[in-house]
Amino acid sequence: MKTPIYMDYHATTPLDPRVLDAMLPYFGTVFGNAASRSHGFGWEAEKAVDTARAQVAALINAKPKDIVWTSGATESDDLAIMGVAEFYKEKGNHIVTQVTEHKAVLDTCRHLERTGKATVTYLPVDTTGMISVDDLRKAITDKTVLVSIMFVNNEVGTIQPIAEIGKICRERGVLFHCDAVQGASLLPIDVDAMHVDLLSLSAHKMYGPKGVGALYVRSKGPRVRLTPIIHGGGHERGMRSGTLNVPGIVGFGKAAELAKASMADEAQRIAGLRRRLHEGIVSQLDEVYLNGHPVHRHPGNLNLSFAYVEGESMLMGLNGSVHALASSASLPAIAVSSGSACTSATLEPSYVLKALGVGEDLAHTSIRFGLGRFNTQEDVDYVIERVVTEVRRLRDLSPLYEMAKEGIDLASVAWQRE
């Protein structure tokens, strides 16, 4: 058992082999430009793109023509927010979002604030990562043009009450954008029932290829208008110019079709694995804390803080770094991620955990396990064993664990800060 175990499905997912099979012809003989109307090469490419459009639309119960292809979810989020802010600037300039959104939403909102194009309200979340719909209702003003709230948080897995939020937005005549990158392959989305007007998707989070995403843009009831951010050629109803990435789009379509077909069973199976992982860990270790919502969370997400063990040192014990040394070369590596500052470019611990009120000391000890399609029970059992071993080893090394066991209240210690 030397194959590395991948448990970081929120970061990206491997391409499903069935998706790869669907894509391959479009790298070879079927190479036409989907915008070429004058010959069979173009017609064939266009046909493939139309099929994929229907497949992605079906995943979220949308009309195929309401799907706009993009380069990925970051572009989808940018287009939705910037496009609405610009197009509706005569109507208003206020946006409501929340503090644990992905940076693709937060940085875009900050950009609009900095350039004076919008004022933004960032709703807080509670300790489980959930926004309050009452807060949302109160935050909407007559200047509000857009509400942008994510479906599932990428770090802690909390699922926001999208249908309720959509209902409020529709009643108040405000457009609703939802970043549904996480969870779209496991949790049902219905843009009509949930009153979603704009919705971002990414192929590589659902076993499709990287470099392709989509923005759902409602065309009726209400018709949503956007000012494009990429100009030239007028592709995609003028909202996103550029020659289409046909193989990527074909792969995205196939991935969406597979997700829709297996969703219920897969969500149940993955949630079962997640439960096994959680129980296996907490039954053997004390002072392990769950971050995020105990119930309303992504089936594959388990975010835990292992008190007194710094996250990066834990990753190092799991991720194969030490396999350079002969003694442990036979152990398969485990790929997970951490909210520790040491793993981020900014040396700041996770802003998401901070927003949930997780103390910085515990944020440094957080590990995110992201389970997905290709994880097995055997993987889970092996991860439990390795995590328990590493945490015990690192706690034996930890002065904090020693002090806590001696009964010292760590909060009362006068630490020497750098």
Added chain:
Amino acid sequence: MAYSDKVLDHYSNPRNVGALDKSDPSVGTGVVGAPECGDVMKLQLRIRDDGVVEDAKFKTFGCGSAIASSSYVTELVKGKTVDEVLAIKNTHIVEELSLPPVKIHCSVLAEDGIKAAIADWKKKREGAPAVPAQKKTA
């Protein structure tokens, strides 16, 4: 992040992990860093009357480089005199472990840790009332 072989070695086989008796007058204890900063090192030195470090122990909460820096420094100080130990610079630790720029603070903390341990030992020798290094005085 790619770790140097020496960091990996100290991380996997840390030297001198453990604790010495804090109340022993020949033991100096230094606790540096803070949990919310992501690293805390506890370094302890047993120092003979002639000023030679005869034993060193550590415990560290922190990343792999912090663990390696403290492990390495416990090896480094053994057999050295107090003056020699005080002359150790963090840059020596950086070079030995090939720490990248983003991990230089780990070496600074290790240097601070041994200095704090020696300061604690000196304070005990001067007969000052022993104040536990890591406790806040009320």
